[in-house]
Amino acid sequence: MRQRSFQQIDVFSHRPGDGNPLAVVLEAEGLQDADMQRFAAWTNLSETTFLLPPTEAGLAGGADYRVRIFTPGGELPFAGHPTLGTCHAWLQAGHAPREPGTIVQECGLGLVRIRQQGDTLAFAAPPMQRGAPNPALLALVTGALGLRPQQILAAQLLDNGPRWLGLLLGDADAVLGLQPDHARLKDLGQDVGVVHVAPTASDTRTPGVTVRAFAAPMGNPEDPVTGSLNASLAQWLIAEGLAPRHYLVAQGECLGRAGRVRICQDDGGQVWVGGQSVTCIQGTALL
């Protein structure tokens, strides 16, 4: 064991405490899988990441760094908020990408490109499959959320690794007022993302889209700010003309957070999911 450089980052926020926390071990060379898993269980955060030099293949493919992403219970091939937070920590530690403005991350999924625009980092939303939800499941989830069926304008099963049931509501107050029966949602085994898009959403100076993420089946009744869900929701809503190509999301309000997720579809049709990050804890970890 030795002291290794460590940061705890708040992601999707520029103000400490308003976003989704991430623990980052910046010098993870030589750690065993079991060491990483034990530390990730101990931090008790939704994710903990470990920075490594790229593999030879990764380096040849243009990777700037490699990261391994752990939850308290296992390793993930990719995740959104850990990608943005790890990239922020890597830049904060004084590194610079080979190609200015674009950072290439090597992770379990392969190479992921991250765009840097000022102090906002954005990842390319991964491919997503979607389809109509089973009506019986939709009815049960609607009940567990305390909603009436007519309050739901559109519903879609979204799968980009994590599987979310996306529900579009017509009223932002209804989204913020939800008090789901989390035990029931856990029994149903369905993670649910609820979204409202204001008519003014194309004005990205203030948040025009409200999101909440309920993930009791994943062990987290409500997630403060969620990269994967916002990626899938954006791909669905933009494709169906239910949201503009650029918008700003507010998430986490009911948990006392003020997460901000910046969505942008480029001219090639790729959706980018971005946000600011801030280093809250900086020091060393004994690992």
Add this chain to the structure above:
Amino acid sequence: MRQRPFQQVDVFTATPYLGNPLAVVLDGDGLSTEAMQQFTNWTNLSEATFVLPPTPEGRAAGADYRVRIFCPGRELPFAGHPTLGSCHAWLAAGGQPRVPGKVVQECGVGLVTLRQDGERLAFAAPPLIKSGPLAEDDVQRIARGLGVARTDILHHAWCDNGPNWRGVMLRSAAQVLQLKPDGAVLAGLDVGVVGPRGKVGVVGASDAEGIAFEVRAFFPGNNGLSEDPVTGSLNAALAQWLIGAGLAPTRYVASQGTALGRAGRVHVEQDSAGLWIGGHSVTCMGGQVLL
């Protein structure tokens, strides 16, 4: 906002990551209650603490430092693992008690004395608020919730010293470790389970490692039933019950967290000054926090 010294400490273990973590902000001066609560929620740990200079009254009564203890959602007047971890962090940061070997902590319940036993720290167990046997209905419900026969619960007692623990003793540590509790049946209850690790039927017998009991702590969490890795308050109350009832010797070591992959060690000792609950702590993270 400014940079403040910070440590994340593992409590009730000498080996990093096998105990119960605690976030300690070593200079909490000037932070509002709201800022402390928001940071605590953000850490996602069972507790975060904020070390402050003693109040004038506290200092006059001998306090070495003051601490405010938060769990997600609220402030606590006292808690065991945050007390040991905060004291460890304060000493590691260069704090020196006025009386060598004895540290006086000011917190919500008043002054709490800690003693240094070599590398270990111990706090004096607070008095029980409620003791005596549980209602039979409760015992049957706990048996059902734990998935054991009613006759497997050899002894039971209220273990309420702030946290409202209900304590039950099972036949063996092996039985304690195998439990797969039903959160729906135990909903709303804080249940502490203890089983002997030494020879069954011999009071206070220890195993080859010198450990007398295996302990587990179940409580209603924000996503159904939760299990705490290592619990100061429960071990304090269990010790008062078990020693008082002649079910444990006046000095023993308990193990907790095994089922979660941890290896917490709680050192219990009763002497003329009171009942002491102690353990090692180790600083796992050190640095600065922006608060």
